Amino acid sequence: MARCLLLLLACSVFLAGCSSDAGRTASDKPRIALIMKSLANEFFATMAEGARQHQAVHADQYDLIINGIKDERDLNRQVALVDEMIALGVDAIVIAPADSKALVSVLRRAQQAGIVVVNIDNKLDDQIMAEVGVQIPFVGPDNRAGAKLVGDYLATHLQVGDQVGVLEGIRTAFNGQQRRLGFEDAMNQAGIKIVDSQSGQWEMDQANRIAAAMISERPQLKALLCANDSMALGAMAAVKAAGRTDQISVVGFDNISAIRQAIRDGAVLATADQYADQLAVFGIEYALQIVQGQAAPSDRETPVDLVTAESLSD
Numbered sequence: 001m002a003r004c005l006l007l008l009l010a011c012s013v014f015l016a017g018c019s020s021d022a023g024r025t026a027s028d029k030p031r032i033a034l035i036m037k038s039l040a041n042e043f044f045a046t047m048a049e050g051a052r053q054h055q056a057v058h059a060d061q062y063d064l065i066i067n068g069i070k071d072e073r074d075l076n077r078q079v080a081l082v083d084e085m086i087a088l089g090v091d092a093i094v095i096a097p098a099d100s101k102a103l104v105s106v107l108r109r110a111q112q113a114g115i116v117v118v119n120i121d122n123k124l125d126d127q128i129m130a131e132v133g134v135q136i137p138f139v140g141p142d143n144r145a146g147a148k149l150v151g152d153y154l155a156t157h158l159q160v161g162d163q164v165g166v167l168e169g170i171r172t173a174f175n176g177q178q179r180r181l182g183f184e185d186a187m188n189q190a191g192i193k194i195v196d197s198q199s200g201q202w203e204m205d206q207a208n209r210i211a212a213a214m215i216s217e218r219p220q221l222k223a224l225l226c227a228n229d230s231m232a233l234g235a236m237a238a239v240k241a242a243g244r245t246d247q248i249s250v251v252g253f254d255n256i257s258a259i260r261q262a263i264r265d266g267a268v269l270a271t272a273d274q275y276a277d278q279l280a281v282f283g284i285e286y287a288l289q290i291v292q293g294q295a296a297p298s299d300r301e302t303p304v305d306l307v308t309a310e311s312l313s314d
Contacts, residue, residue, distance in 0.1 A: 030091035030291045031063045032284055035081050037098050037121070039068035041202070041230055042256040043276050044096065047121075050277035051284060062288060065090065072170065072202045075102045082106045086113050092287035094280060096121035100174040101128045108134040116290045116297075120283040123174040137290075137297040139283045143178035143253075144185070146272040146304035147227070150251045151186025153270045153306055154223055157249055158192055164223040165214045166197035167207050167231045176202075179227040179253055187225075195221070200231040207234030215242045222248060229254040229271055236267050255307050263309050274304045 034051050036044045048066050055064040065085070069077045078098050085093055086109060093110055097103040097119065104124055107117050111134060123138045158164070166183055169176025180197065187194050196214050200207030211224055215238055224239070226232035232252030239248045245267065252259050255273035262268040282302050289295035305311075 029060070029062050030288065031065065031088075032287055033065045033067065033085040033088075033090040033093045034280055034284065035078065035085070035093060035095040036066070036068035036280075037078075037096050038071045038074075038202075040071065041228075042258065043229065043254045044068060046256070046276040047096070047280045051280040054281045054284065062284075064284070069098065072098050075099050078103060079106045082110055086110050086115065089113075090115060091291050092116035092118065094118045094120055094283040094287050096280075097124060098122075099170070099172050100125040101172060104128045104132055104134065104136075107136060108132050111136070116287050118283045118287045118290070118297075120279055121175065123178075125174065135297065137286070138299045139286050139302060140175075140279065141274045141302050141304035143175045143274075143304070144182040146274060147179040147182025147225075147253060148186045149182075149304070149306040150253060150270050150272050151183045151225060152190075153308060154225065154249060154251050155186055155190035155192060157269065158190070158222055160191040161193065162222040163193050163195045163218060163220045164225060165211070165218065165221055166194055167200040167210060167224060167226040167235060168197060169199065169202045169227040169231075171199050173202075176227050183225045183227075200226070200234065202228055202230060204230045204234040207231035208238050209234075211235040211238035212241065215239065215244065215248065223269075224248060224250050226250065226252045228252060229256045229259040232268055232271065233258055233262070236262060240267070260307070260312060263307065264312060266309070270306060270308045272304055273307045275302065278302075 036048055039045050067081045075098050110117050117136050119136050119138045120140050168180050198210050200210050224235040226235050229252040232250055235250045249269045251269050252271040255271050259271050
């Protein structure tokens with residue numbers, strides 16, 4: 001039922017974005033295209049809704065077109081969406097790329113067409129951008145630092161030498177790489193052993209299967225560190241199915257509503273909040289500044305904070 005509701009929200013946000021442009025008459029207002037990853041993921045649905053609400057308050061300042069892909073592996077569709085926005089002649093594209101490398105070339109085409117491009121959430125690969133001669137500013141959190149916050153908190157509930165597993169994101173995604181490194185930083189500092197690390201592709205079901213196998217194969221496992229909250233929900237279900245809720249801790253990253261409730265219930269230990277409802281807004285506001293000549297493109301860091309049962313009770 002929850003997945004169905006998220007899909008309905010995704011569809012409604014997508015249609016709202018399209019309709020905002022369909023009825024547009026000639027004006028001086030810039031058109032901003034927000035291109036998301038999977039709107040079936042609550043984190044990105046929340047991000048898109050935050051952008052929609054911001055545009056509603058600032059409707060006299062800009063028009064907004066919101067698009068998303070079916071799932072976070074649908075790279076071809078995300079590339080096609082950028083091409084569609086180029087053809088439409090938008091003033092700016094704010095994008096959360098599904099892959100840090102695969103989207104660089106099409107975003108270069110957007111810049112060549114005179115479109116301002118701002119990268120949010122998942123940073124584009126610096127080496128690939130240098131190779132194709134493009135500079136795209138990144139607006140988003142320090143994912144490595146955020147993951148280390150979560151890992152450091154987990155370490156206070158473990159002992160030196162304990163065994164843990166990691167559920168990574170898509171391995172070609174910069175934010176996934178950085179979160180894995182942040183988890184490793186925290187575990188290495190605390191003397192805790194990462195005995196398995198696999199990609200759950202950001203997906204709940206795949207993470208559930210991997211976590212179940214880890215739990216079965218490694219009876220000494222004490223925790224699962226998940227690079228996003230969808231995977232943390234899958235891991236949580238696997239821990240519960242194995243009857244080891246009191247023995248294996250789960251942590252995540254994103255602070256979606258289902259995880260907040262799981263933290264309150266004691267089923268998940270912690271997550272990181274990168275303020276999904278504001279992350280696209282940060283990118284949109286910066287894109288508008290660049291379009292209007294009020295700012296030069298450069299990276300901007302946004303907040304990321306630890307979320308625990310204690311912080312939720314404050």
